[in-house]
Amino acid sequence: MAITSYRPGLTRAAAVTVTALLVLLAPPAGRAGAAPATLPLGDPGLPETRTTQTLAAGVTLTRIIRGTEPAPPGQIDTTARGPWRVDVLTIDPHTAHGHVRATYGPDLAHTEKTTELVRSARASAGVNASFFTFTASAEYPGDPVGLGLYDGRLLSEPTGDTTEADFLVDAAHGDRARMGRMSWTGSLHNRRTGATLPLTHVNHPPVVPPACTGLPDPTQCSVPGDVVRLTPEFAGTTPVGAGVEVVLDRHGCVVRTRSSRGTHLVPGQTSVQATGVGAAALLHTAGGGCLRTDSALTDEQGRRVPVHPGLSGVTGRYRLTAHGRIVVPAGSGGFFARNPRTIAGTTRDGKVVLVTVDGRMTTSVGTTMDETAAVAHALGLTDAVNLDGGGSTTMSVEGTLVNHPSGPTERSVGDALVFVPGPYRPAGQGS
Known part of the structure; x- marks a missing residue:
């Protein structure tokens, strides 16, 4: 051959x-x-x-x-x-x-x-x-x-x-x-108030619950949704849609809060979007302060995998x-x-x-x-x-x-x- x-x-x-x-x-x-x-x-x-x-x-x-x-x-x-x-x-x-x-x-x-x-x-x-x-x-x-x-x-x-x-x-x-x-767990923690909110995803468009799509105020939604951390590596703009969005600077401090989703992130910024009951919870957790993001990756035996x-x-x-x-x-x-x-x-x-x-x-x-x-x-x-x-x-x-x-x-x-x-x-x- x-x-x-x-x-x-x-x-x-x-x-x-x-x-x-x-x-x-x-x-x-x-x-x-x-x-x-x-x-x-x-x-x-x-x-x-x-x-x-x-x-x-x-x-x-x-x-x-x-x-x-x-x-x-x-x-x-x-x-x-x-x-x-x-x-x-x-x-x-x-x-x-x-x-x-x-x-x-x-x-x-x-x-x-x-x-x-x-x-x-x-x-x-x-x-x-x-x-x-x-x-x-x-x-x-x-x-x-x-x-x-x-x-x-x-x-x-x-x-x-x-x-x-x-x-x-x-x-x-x-x-x-x-x-x-x-396996992975992630959460946001307000350094001043101590409020904590679990994250559901990283760099994934949040799902808007069907029951909440027509609400004029996304914080009034009473069914579970998503809380997602988005970074500039994901896309030029964050996903657009119903829900709320909080933009953080490189120190985790709130830069702006939006009553709908979709914005441009500059280097050093990250965003957190929330839908469903997470919308009101995100605004409460952010509270105009600075947030620490905790993230842990573990293997099948439950051992922490150091990310470096x-x-x-x-x-x-x-x-x-x-x-x-x-x-x-x-x-x-x-x-x-x-x-x-x-x-x-x-x-x-x-x-x-x-x-x-x-x-x-x-x-x-x-x-x-x-x-x-x-x-x-x-x-x-x-x-x-x-x-x-x-x-x-x-x-x-x-x-x-x-x-x-x-x-x-x-x-x-x-x-x-x-x-x-x-x-x-x-x-x-x-x-």
């Missing part, structure tokens, strides 16, 4: 390509974390090729193609003959001269293509990451549905949904990664492997059927691995959730999560696509996980 270059004219490192044709009856058993010779997909004995390219010291890109014959269009969801196309980006923090982080576009509320996010971050490579609102919000399509943590700034909170499985990576401490379902510069976190759906074991739950329906997939995980020796599986095509049929977990395990990912997939599944090297997205064109996404050459420096100190 001919070897295809992923990125013509790579300048960061000379490409070293090794191809092996593997035609084995079954993948050999081995200890957890040791990659079998072939992927456990489809019929035993399918031909499989692996092409590995060195992008930079400690950074490799491996393309795996299993199966050779295109799938009949009507059998993409059921064929045991494939084919499958898998791209594997491996970063060894011990030898790589760079760091992994999450990134988004000019603001969090809108979307950009993964290739653009890789270019703007001056990254060598990257994949799409978090689930985001997409078609659910025409005005704010990039709003993460779950955890969004960027260089130590918590810009979107975990949902609390039991299906959420988050991926955290710490660029300030050698790209150490952790996975699991995170260099820490990134993105949201996935379902843990694939944990401590070397496959843990994906059983399920049915479209999400569990064969689809394009994006995976983030780590090996036993601390490598960070980002994977895309092309799907919904005769040239690569995609994987079910069970197959996705099996792929992660076979690649030696002792811990792995399933990131946003489907039409979002994208891998880019040097700002150029290396996989084949399932749509007619590359889809814009909410954020990406990228590898950036050079030592980590906190925001404002250069790339």
